[in-house]
Amino acid sequence: MITNYFDLFNLPEQFDIDLQKLKAQYQLLQKITHPDRFVNASDQEKRLYLQKNAQVNDAYSVLQSPVKRGEHLLSLRAYKLADEQQTMGDTDFLMQQMQLREQLAEAESSSDFAALESDINDLTTHYIEQVRSQLATQTDDANHQAAQTLTKLKFLLKLESEAQLRKEQVLEDD
The missing domain is CATH 1.10.287.110 (DnaJ domain)
Incomplete structure (x- = not known):
């Protein structure tokens, strides 16, 4: 239990x-x-x-942590979370991730990193609002949607961390 x-x-x-x-x-x-x-x-x-x-x-x-808190709520509701290695089927989200990763790879200045951070923060806020709404509903379908949205948030948080490291490396060399 x-x-x-x-x-x-x-x-x-x-x-x-x-x-x-x-x-x-x-x-x-x-x-x-x-x-x-x-x-x-x-x-x-x-x-x-x-x-x-x-x-x-x-x-x-x-x-x-909003992500861990959401996952804990789902586990309390006996919702089985997907394996971390499971691929995401949301092609729009995957395209968005590819664009953000490209933006990260091309970032060379403080303004480039600020724009990337702003984009990530906007998306994070959007997904947190979705999770909030989905978890408030407390249906099987809403729990499933919340789990998928939490997975998207994990991707964004990982990207945010990678962006911070790259920013430190790139801007440190200046």
């Missing part, structure tokens, strides 16, 4: 969450479960609180 991270942080089980409340709950749970509080406890209790603390850290990481 999967641990419900929303329950752990006393948050509603939905895509939109209060990130300030998440942070406050994280800090509280960290204080409660931190292993340093249990230096005089038995080895078994120490292991238990170490596991609880690790679970709190994992849950916080998942709930902070």
